[in-house]
Amino acid sequence: xxxxxxxxxxxxxxxxxxxxxxxxxxxxxxxxxxxxxxxxxxxxxxxxxxxxxxxxxxxxxxxxxxxxxxxxxxxxxxxxxxxxxxxxxxxxxxxxxxxxxxxxxxxxxxxxxxxxxxxxxxxxxxxxxxxxxxxxxxxxxxxxxxxxxxxxxxxxxxxxxxxxxxxxxxxxxxxxxxxxxxxxxxxxxxxxxxxxxxxxxxxxxxxxxxxxxxxxxxxxxxxxxxxxxxxxxxxxxxxxxxxxxxx
Numbered sequence: 001x002x003x004x005x006x007x008x009x010x011x012x013x014x015x016x017x018x019x020x021x022x023x024x025x026x027x028x029x030x031x032x033x034x035x036x037x038x039x040x041x042x043x044x045x046x047x048x049x050x051x052x053x054x055x056x057x058x059x060x061x062x063x064x065x066x067x068x069x070x071x072x073x074x075x076x077x078x079x080x081x082x083x084x085x086x087x088x089x090x091x092x093x094x095x096x097x098x099x100x101x102x103x104x105x106x107x108x109x110x111x112x113x114x115x116x117x118x119x120x121x122x123x124x125x126x127x128x129x130x131x132x133x134x135x136x137x138x139x140x141x142x143x144x145x146x147x148x149x150x151x152x153x154x155x156x157x158x159x160x161x162x163x164x165x166x167x168x169x170x171x172x173x174x175x176x177x178x179x180x181x182x183x184x185x186x187x188x189x190x191x192x193x194x195x196x197x198x199x200x201x202x203x204x205x206x207x208x209x210x211x212x213x214x215x216x217x218x219x220x221x222x223x224x225x226x227x228x229x230x231x232x233x234x235x236x237x238x239x240x241x242x243x244x245x246x247x
Contacts, residue, residue: 001027001093005040007052008100013108013116019098029089033076034059034066036088037099054113059084061225064162068113069100074164074223082162082225102163104172106210119209120161120177127201128181132193149187156184158226165220165228171212176220178206179232186239196243203240 003024010017024040031039034056041051055065066083070076076086091097099113107115145153159180166174182199185191191198214233221230 004096006098010109031088033086034084053111061085064160067102074167102167104166123205126205127198130190143189153184153187156180164223168219168223173214174211175214175233179236180228183232199239200243
């Protein structure tokens with residue numbers, strides 16, 4: 001099938017960007033969205049033009065680097081699907097597709113479709129870990145954890161840090177990401193010692209990085225490729241309140 005693409009082109013973060021129209025020809029429906037972009041870039045380079053820059057790595061929905069807003073929806077709008085898992089059979093011949101990067105102050109555009117998401121790394125560095133001595137691996141595995149807590153911790157740990165929640169939120173809030181990273185540690189015995197100081201440090205860092213406030217519209221949960229629940233934001237708010245009151 002043949003498609004018309006309107007793709008965001010921006011040289012660097014200081015340069016003003018714009019949408020550029022190009023054609024995607026002879027696209028196989030079983031291709032992934034990123035494979036389609038590879039074909040477009042090959043055609044551009046053969047014609048002597050510069051290829052579009054976009055992030056990708058695993059192409060298996062694990063790493064979270066395929067940060068694309070497709071027709072106005074992060075990752076394209078297929079439930080539980082990253083952009084690299086989105087197949088072209090979900091589009092039709094002759095369709096016009098708009099492709100742009102995440103839009104958030106905390107995610108400045110580096111080039112074309114690539115954004116700087118190092119703000120997430122700094123949030124994790126501020127407290128998204130367990131630093132107390134929990135013993136070796138056998139000792140850690142010997143600590144009894146209820147099935148309910150283990151399942152919820154695993155649900156939160158599924159977050160791949162892609163940033164779709166930020167891109168979908170009208171306030172560019174990172175609350176779903178931070179809530180997932182806080183909850184998967186705070187639900188386990190090993191994470192209890194630093195539980196409340198962790199949440200205060202990570203939320204304060206999130207605010208410092210320029211992410212907006214959460215107004216609980218649910219847009220983040222709707223586009224999350226790992227379907228992280230809004231319930232974790234409620235858990236974050238409760239822990240943050242307790243952490244703020246502790247000396």
